[in-house]
Amino acid sequence: MTISVKKNLVSEAKYALKCPNAMTAEYITIHNTANDASAANEISYMIENTSSTSFHFAVDDKEVRQGIPTNRNAWHTGDGKNGTGNRKSIGVEICYSKSGGPKYKAAEKLAIKFVAQLLKERGWGIDRVRKHQDWNGKYCPHRILSEGRWDEVKAAIETELKALGGKTTSKPGGTYTIKKGDALSVIAQKTGVSMATLQRLNGIKNPNLIKVGQVLKLTGSSTSSAKPSNKKTSYALPSGIYKVTSPMRKGDDVRRIQKALAALYFYPDKGAKNNGIDGVYGPKTANAVKRFQSIYGLVADGIYGPKTKAKIESKLK
Secondary structure (H helix, E strand, O other): OOOOEEEOOOOHHHHHHHOOOEOOOOEEEEEEOOOOOOHHHHHHHHHHOOOOOOOOEEEOOOOEEEOOOOOEOOOOOOOOOOOHHHHHEEEEEEOOOOOOHHHHHHHHHHHHHHHHHHHHHHOOOHHHEEEHHHHHOOOOOHHHHHOOOHHHHHHHHHHHHHHOOOOOOOOHHHEEEOOOOOOHHHHHHHHOOOHHHHHHHHOOOOHHHOOOOOEEEOOOOOOOOOOOOOHHHHOOOOOOOEOOOOOOOEOHHHHHHHHHHHHOOOOOOOOOHHHHOOOEOOHHHHHHHHHHHHHOOOOOOOOEOHHHHHHHHHHOO
């Protein structure tokens, strides 16, 4: 059954503020509204206020409302004037996320079906779905993230997409050609394939050595014949909280954190002595932690704590 969309589109007089650029979308970005307004109220408030913030659809427990045409960009991902999220993705806000409860659950369920419908209409696969956090690190969709259900939500969208007869993936041949300026972490965000998977599939030991024009496999079997090593036994990671302003910001514990991040290719510094592993939790270490957190679905605050420790350990297995 096709989900109908009720349109309350922004006036063309406000295009310059809300959606100034023509857009050929490449992604769908999911948000939680962080309040308890209905879809109708969300769209009405968005198109009538004087803020540039905008998004294409709002979904509540009963309906889908549209405020921005899908052939125009919207300012919803916080990644800048020319950011891919802002310029090439369709924004879908899930309502009633502040309080949660039955109305939110119903809204999320409808949003899952609607996103699958958007994918099917465009011939896209689940690889085109992103969370707001992927574009600028913001903790959004906050309810889905705080409940640890992002992978579950994506799986549910994929199940709905398959039921509609849609494609599993929209990437021809399951490949990606590296472009100028690409880093492996950026490619992971663009494709929805984790850095670890990209490295495994393509036999990449050092993500800093990828080359423009190189074609990466996004699906299939690993090209590496090397036996996996038991990295976890080599890194006894410390407990506690470590950050730039921490009194424990220097010493062997920090050095172990840095070495673990280096093993996962988040802490390379070829120009520095010992690759920059100096036992000091400074801006470089905080940035490495932040990039790791962003890739693996944690709050990207650059602070090493229990959740980050557990995630690093899981990736070192």
